[in-house]
Amino acid sequence: MKQQATGADAFAPFQKALSEGWTQALASFQQSAAKGASAFEVGGSPLWQIPQMPQIPGGAKMPDLPKIAIDPQKLQSIQQQYVAEATALWSQGFQAKPEGDKRFASDAWGSNPLAAFSAAVYLLNGRTMLNMAEAIDADEKTKARLRFAVEQWMAASSPSNSLAFNAEAQKKAIDSQGESIAKGIQNLLNDVKQGHMSMTDESAFEVGRNVATTEGAVVFENEFFQLLEYKPLTAKVYERPFLLVPPCINKFYILDLQPENSLIRYANEQGHRVFVVSWRNPDESLAKATWDDYIENAAIQAIHTVQDISGPTNKSGQINTLGFCVGGTILSTALAVLAGRGEKPAASVTLLTTFLDFSDTGILDIFVDEPMVAYREMQLGKGGLLPGGDLASTFSFLRPNDLVWNYVVGNYLKGETPPPFDLLYWNSDATNLPGPFYAWYLRNTYHENKLVKPNALTVCGQKIDLGKIDIPAYIYGSREDHIVPIGGAYASTQLLPGKKRFVMGASGHIAGVINPPAKKKRSHWIREDGKFPKTQAEWLTGATEHPGSWWTDWAQWLKGHAGKQIPAPKVYGNGKAYKAIEPAPGRYVKARA
Secondary structure (H helix, E strand, O other): OHHHHHHHHHOHHHHHHHHHHHHHHHHHHHHHHOOOHHHHOOOOOOHHHOOOOOOOHHHOOOOOOOOOEEOHHHHHHHHHHHHHHHHHHHHHHHHOOOOOOHHHOOHHHHOOHHHHHHHHHHHHHHHHHHHHHHHEEOOHHHHHHHHHHHHHHHHHOOHHHOOOOOHHHHHHHHHOOOHHHHHHHHHHHHHHHHOOOOOOOHHHOOEOOOEOOOOEEEEEEOOOEEEEEEOOOOOEEEOOOEEEEOOOOOOHHHHOOOHHHOHHHHHHHOOOOEEEEEEOOOOHHHOOOOHHHHHHHHHHHHHHHHHHHHHHHOOOOOEEEEEEOHHHHHHHHHHHHHHHOOOOOEEEEEEEOOOOOOOOOHHHHHHOOHHHHHHHHHHHOOOOEEOHHHHHHHHHHOOHHHHHHHHHHHHHHOOOOOOOOHHHHHHHOOOOEEHHHHHHHHHHHHHOOOOOOOOOOEEOOEEOOHHHOOOOEEEEEEOOOOOOOHHHHHHHHHOOOOOEEEEEEOOOOOOOOOOOHHHOOOEEEEOOOOOOOOOHHHHHHOOEEEEOOOHHHHHHHHHOOOOOEEEOOOOOOEOOOEOOOEEOOOOHHHOOO
16 A cells, blocks of 8 residues: 555656646637637648737627636546556556557567657557547537647657657667668758658659550640540440549549559440549639639530530530549539529539538538638638648648658658659649639638528529539448548438439548459448438448449449440540640649649
8 A cells, every 4th residue: 555655646746747737738728729720720830830810801800719628527537547557657667568559569669668668658648638638628619629739749749750769760770870860861851852741752653654644635725724535445435425523622643543543544444435624733823713713614614515525426415424522512513503504414423522511521620710711811812822732731630640740750760762652642742722712612611511502602603502403413422531521421412402322432532432443442331222311320320331342333323324325436526626635644734833
């Protein structure tokens, strides 16, 4: 008993420090909340470097500070648990092992007592901070922001990020006689020079050479996009052509990385005449481009151009369409505008990981509130560019251990060159966004969720009502998607009135979508009774898991809307009006941000 009491007494200072530290953390959090959600924008400066939020334009009142508190009994329980675990850890001394975290799993950590102990203490502190965040009494958005801040702190403060504590990096430095350190410094200097951290060996890839290689041509272009048409791979094609609209916040070749994982090539192989929008990477000439510009001069223009090109052989005049992520939001808006004008150009629409209802935006919700949106409107609403690097950094910090600190450790502490990986090369190929487009999108979708409200928005002179998109829809969502949570993707089933098919795939935002059948990886879930209850969780209770890719199910569905088969065209475009301008993938996709 005396030994136990002595141990507890020894950790009394920790108890006091923890209590006082948490009180200070609460005060600090309330102060930072006064700066608005932009204080959490990891795409810009860190939280502690951001100045006070400017006055909201128009003199609007700043929102009240979030009210946060913690039950003293919960705090005491957390403190007691911390003291108990810390006492147990201390009793193990340098025999302590950091368990359950892949960052500390190598033998180098286990054979270095000081490094192992520091990692174990770090994990204990991290668990305690997360427990405190969960114990906070506050509104859900404030709690989510606090959890995010704690997770960012945990990721950044890991002993694995420091050469002084990283046992693996130290061992490698010794074994290489310092060569790894020299290489790490060189990697750091190279990344500073190129303006972003390397996630892959970027020298191994070139757009048009070994990514985005499906054969085709540019058949139309304007200041917003190039329209690519791909060479048929079958003797006959379906009469209704197929138009893909990718997200404009990334480049289209995520759909055409390699021949074996190209959704574009797969659609070609299924006998479709495939067209793809390749967005221009905006420069100052597009600094004032608006959401309306992207709908009228890009999405609608692409739809009408594909109709014109296919007109002589497409008796119905309709096309099949697909939108991916933000491309799906743009495509759906365009179809709603055209419906308001009395046009029904699409025989079907496929939406991949797409938001139409922005009620459930997951972790991204913590970044969006009135002060943040008003600030962006003041900053970019009248003109300017949102740098692609800002968006890339924000998305990377949603998974900081995997997409940030993993490369800090590998590139700089260990002096490693990351291996070639086509997807990560694409991920590093950032795109800018026009400021007015971005500001409109933030306010009217993420913040005010107006797309779901019939006639609440006017786009290109038309009231928007998604209920007028009365066509068959194939809606896909990824189970572990952190950009478009599965519930957000499923919500489109409650908005579109036509005959629908919803499919859930395994994995995340990209890996779930880019899942070719030949790989025989992952599963997908389908509910065959045609029922769409209010929530995805309810839908899942009646769904059946199927092994492998969802692509085969989608291909079978799409053929049912593609019309009869006709001889494949011998040339790109259509006569004199639309001729091949240059080979795919075109100039626009090669422009760097």
